[in-house]
Amino acid sequence: MQGQSQQQAYDRGITIFSPDGRLYQVEYAREAVKRGSASIGVRAKDGVVLVVDKRIRSPLMEETSVEKIHKADNHIGIASAGHVADARQLIDFARRNAQVNRLRYSEPIGVETLTKDVTDHIQQYTQVGGARPFGVALIIGGVDDDGTPRLYETDPSGTPNEWKALAIGSGRDDIQAQLEEEYSEDLELDEAVGLALRALGEVHDEGLAPEGVGVATVDAESRSFIELTNDEIEEYLETEDLLATDEEEAEESDSEESEE
Template sequence: MQGQNQQQAYDRGITIFSPDGRLYQVEYAREAVKRGTPSIGVRTDGGVVLLVDKRISSPLMEEASVEKIHKADNHVGIASAGHVADARQLIDFARRDAQVERVRYDQPIGVETLTKDITDHIQQYTQVGGARPFGVALLIGGVTNGEPRLFETDPSGTPYEWKAIAIGEDRSTVQGYLEDHYDESLPLDEGVELALRALGEIRESLQPEGVGVATIDAETGAFIELSNDEIREYLVEHDLLGDETAGDADDADGADDDATEE
């Protein structure tokens, strides 16, 4: 009984390490990320691809209200998995940070610099009593001096750089597909195809309305979010477009999901 009470004490105290060196609240935040719908990032010679699964929980829901891809600056995009409200707070922080860099130094912020500023902000919430960690992971993709960069943030405040990465539910399956099929010399459009095929490993039906895609071109450094028509062209061209009725069934299955975890 005493052991259980000790466990609960470490459970509640975000600033207290357990005897085996764990911060339980950070681990619970990672579990929140695992429950979110997947997001995928692919870095290629031609730029960075960000793809998200925008699971629509009801045919009455406005598609545009499901926000999982965000423009942080003209050359940086961010995709999330986990609690949407937490993601919005970090996106706002990233946008302010990028604008301060432009106003203060008259130059775009580096992708790595932005990522580390965000993770420093996240890390503070693992040391302050009375606040919980952010229950979200971010994929930050962009271009710095013509070089594509792709980073992942962890609820602990640790940044990781990747060539290709998946976050959210079924991460191991999607990541396994990326590891088997990734080629760093891919052009940007084939990076989009790779990300769509990786998502197809865990989704029986892919519909343009249920997928979000954005690219950051290495040559122009421009963040561009693809329209539904452009996504449909990719799905049709690569024989990935699912049956409309199957997509409706998936939407109905997702209706029980927590709307705050995307």
């Protein structure tokens, strides 16, 4: 009975390590990320691509209200997986830091600098009593001053990692396997969009609907964040033979879970 009580103390206390060196609340936050709909990032030689599964639960839902891709600055985009409300807090934090950097130094913030600012903020919530970790992971992609594309992942523990291509959220293992198999450092931006959509298609056997997918790019030359329209996404899906039929879309809508 006493052992069970001790286990509950480690379970509930965010600032208490278990005897085997684990923070259970951080691990639970990672599980929340795994339950979120997938987001994918791919670094091309001329930019960065972000692709997300919007998971629209009902035909009555306004698709524009499902926000999983965000513009942090003119040259940086962010995709999320996990609790949407937690993601919004971190996105607002990132935007404020990007604007403060412009005002203070008269230059855009670096992608790595912004990522580490965000992960430092996340890490604080693993050391403060009375708070919980953020139940969300972010993909932060953008272009530095010298035109170098950068792609980072943030973890609920506050750890930043740089990637060439990655997936977060549900179906990560299958998507990541597809990315590892097909990724090349010589990919151009259009090819990277196709790769990300094919990888997302690995967890959608029934195909993808344009309104259920979000795609954004950050071009290295113009250093500008651009979110693709449904018509542009549909063209990519048709090219990759991933477009769902109306019947398949209806089946998908009926079978989807109610998680974000």
